Amino acid sequence: MKPFFVRDIAIDPPLILSPMAGVTDYVFRRLIKRRGGVGLVVSEFISVEGLTRGNPKSKRQMRFDEEERPFAVQIFGGRPERMAMGAEMAEEVGADILDVNCGCPAPKVVKNGGGSGLLREPDRLEDILRAIKRAISIPLTLKLRTGYSDSSINVVDVAKMAEQCGVEHIQVHGRTREQGYKGLANWDLIRQVKEAVSIPVSGNGDITSIDYGMEKWRESGVNGILIGRGAMQNPWIFRQFEDVLAGRDPYQPDLAEKKAVLLEFFEMCLGEMPEIVALGKMKQLAGQFTKGLPGGAVFRQTLYHSHSEQEILDNIEAYFTGLNGDRVRSEESSADTDLEFASCESASTVAAAI
Ligand SMILES: Cc1cc2nc3c(=O)[nH]c(=O)nc-3n(C[C@H](O)[C@H](O)[C@H](O)COP(=O)(O)O)c2cc1C
Structure with a gap:
């Protein structure tokens, strides 16, 4: 290849x-x-x-x-x-x-x-x-x-x-x-x-x-x-x-890196678009990104109900602080890979809604 x-x-x-x-x-x-x-x-x-x-x-x-x-x-x-x-x-x-x-x-x-x-x-x-x-x-x-x-x-x-x-x-x-x-x-x-x-x-x-x-x-x-x-x-x-x-073991990001990528995304969004749109984008990515992580469903709920930049940042901080590394590894290995988006239309709806 x-x-x-x-x-x-x-x-x-x-x-x-x-x-x-x-x-x-x-x-x-x-x-x-x-x-x-x-x-x-x-x-x-x-x-x-x-x-x-x-x-x-x-x-x-x-x-x-x-x-x-x-x-x-x-x-x-x-x-x-x-x-x-x-x-x-x-x-x-x-x-x-x-x-x-x-x-x-x-x-x-x-x-x-x-x-x-x-x-x-x-x-x-x-x-x-x-x-x-x-x-x-x-x-x-x-x-x-x-x-x-x-x-x-x-x-x-x-x-x-x-x-x-x-x-x-x-x-x-x-x-x-x-x-x-x-x-x-x-x-x-x-x-x-x-x-x-x-x-x-x-x-x-x-x-x-x-x-x-x-x-x-x-x-x-x-x-x-x-x-x-x-x-x-x-x-x-x-x-x-x-x-x-290339014959190497696949890279495995640790928890700190996972948190960092969410924060990097949020910061880039905030720099590019109005806060309300950035919040929507963050919820969209976090919804997919946290699938299979322990407590991911509860985290997504708290995120969906966050209405400001600070609230989102606080919730990310609380979520990652509360995670236990061992649980993460064991639950990740059985992560569900449900694919949530059903059509381009639904994506446009998301895009229009945020
Ligand atoms: C939310 C969403 C939006 C999409 N928008 C486009 C698009 O703009 N152009 C396109 O060619 N395909 C679009 N697709 C299709 C994807 O590029 C891809 O063909 C499809 O999701 C199957 O690949 P996957 O299983 O790796 O996601 C979209 C898919 C999703 C889920």
């Missing part, structure tokens, strides 16, 4: 922070990147309708820092000319890669022909990809689900078409739109895509442990792996993966 290239951009290590609306913003991406082991980060999906109409939120979503490179901007939409304009804007702000979302299942996105809606209309997707290729010189990549419905799985054909259009990296989340986030991702379909095209292919779906990730990687033969929800539960997952790939 070696680094791979998207044209001349090394994805090294071949591990990608999967885009998540309402999560993988400027703050979260840097938090994860600083833990090590991430070869590529991607923006949240950005509406080209918003971008090309000067919507300040859409423009803000393209912001990134040099420390994040290589950095991909992901756009969504259903109209070729708007997608091309949005892609041009991403190139202008200095993104290394332009990624097209062909997977979001949210009805609002699909209704307008974007996201996984494009899987129902491969001709329209082809027009979009060709229009973007004419508009930009940075590499174009695609993130796909396996099909629109379970009876119309077409990811292999779509990937072949995309390769013909000049797409330089395919990323497959192994579920159909119909599946949403239910069941398990189908890594056999991901393997079939890898075998059908000659550009790099990365796989995605349900990687929350190194063992499972290594197993799926070997079985599918993909060039890279994307991890989404697993990074919220364990910001060190990429570093641990990289360690195992």
